Amino acid sequence: MSRVLIIAQHGDGSLNPATAKTLFGAKGLRVDDIDVAVFAEDAGEVAAQAAKLDGVTRVIKLEHPDFAHPTAARLAPEIAALAGNYSHVLGPSTTFGRDLMPRAAALIGVGQVSDVQEVLDSHTFKRPIYAGNAIVTVKAPADRPVIATIRAASFSAAGEGESACEIISREPTAEDPGHTRFIDLETGGGEGPDLQTADRVVSGGRAVGSSEGFETIYSFAKKLGAAVGASRAAVDAGYVPNELQVGQTGKIIAPELYFAIGISGAIQHLTGIKDAGTIVAINKDAEAPIFEIADYGLVGDLFEILPELEKLI
Ligand SMILES: Cc1cc2nc3c(=O)[nH]c(=O)nc-3n(C[C@H](O)[C@H](O)[C@H](O)COP(=O)(O)OP(=O)(O)OC[C@H]3O[C@@H](n4cnc5c(N)ncnc54)[C@H](O)[C@@H]3O)c2cc1C
Structure with a gap:
């Protein structure tokens, strides 16, 4: 049965x-x-x-x-x-x-x-x-x-x-194998919703430029009630911890609303968001591949556009 x-x-x-x-x-x-x-x-x-x-x-x-x-x-x-x-x-x-x-x-x-x-x-x-x-x-x-x-x-x-x-x-019956134990839990993603299951996600890429630059992303995400994600380039550069990585070797997510900010749209990143609902891209290069899959595209400097957008929310 x-x-x-x-x-x-x-x-x-x-x-x-x-x-x-x-x-x-x-x-x-x-x-x-x-x-x-x-x-x-x-x-x-x-x-x-x-x-x-x-x-x-x-x-x-x-x-x-x-x-x-x-x-x-x-x-x-x-x-x-x-x-x-x-x-x-x-x-x-x-x-x-x-x-x-x-x-x-x-x-x-x-x-x-x-x-x-x-x-x-x-x-x-x-x-x-x-x-x-x-x-x-x-x-x-x-x-x-x-x-x-x-x-x-x-x-x-x-x-x-x-x-x-x-x-x-039901009583647990298995023996503790004894070779692995919990010591501490450290989360680097800050407060806010869980990236993997959030309805809204705001991700930053290499163009965000630094951990300090990511404060702009965190602030915008907070205003939207969104989780923060990142491209692998941003993670590899040390701007954010790697649990925020979205994509083939990061988290596969399907939020209703996804912001890709300063992210070019490499195939490995797109793999992580292919089931997302509405995709909004902000990129200063009008030819960036992310615009091929974005529902809304804003061509310009993220550091100018994002604060303006935040004011409007
Ligand atoms: C096996 C493998 C697995 C991988 N797994 C992943 C993965 O899981 N996730 C992932 O993301 N990548 C992954 N990658 C890496 C991937 O190929 C790309 O290198 C990475 O996604 C690029 O990140 P990015 O878009 O932030 O950077 P870039 O490709 O450098 O793009 C930065 C973008 O920012 C724009 N920009 C620059 N300045 C500004 C500004 N001031 N305002 C607005 N826009 C600006 C540029 O026009 C550019 O389009 C993987 C690669 C390999 C080989």
């Missing part, structure tokens, strides 16, 4: 929207039974949020002090222990899921299907390769559980259902 388990991503007591997008992707499998597992020290709040999502059969709470700051090494054996009851185990293809799910797949003894962007049937999926320049159809073996990450940028979020489903508690 087909049963799906989704591993919830959450933080600060809130369910990350990537979970609802994974659920939307899971609905393409056309199975009636979809469980969501919430690993946390105190999972109550997040489990209640997950239980309201449309299409969830039950939420499984797994609570343990270790899960206050769970590492992928600690969670993967727990997922492997749960997986026996399921035909599919899915996580979002965010940094969280990309870290965790391959470890779980390895422990279960299957290859992971990564970055699913379309579900064709229970074992056949489409996923991007070559930085999104080609789409490959992959078929997972039918005699083993499917472990997959769902490309959050390719699915909308499942909404709330009419009533909340049941929430059950």
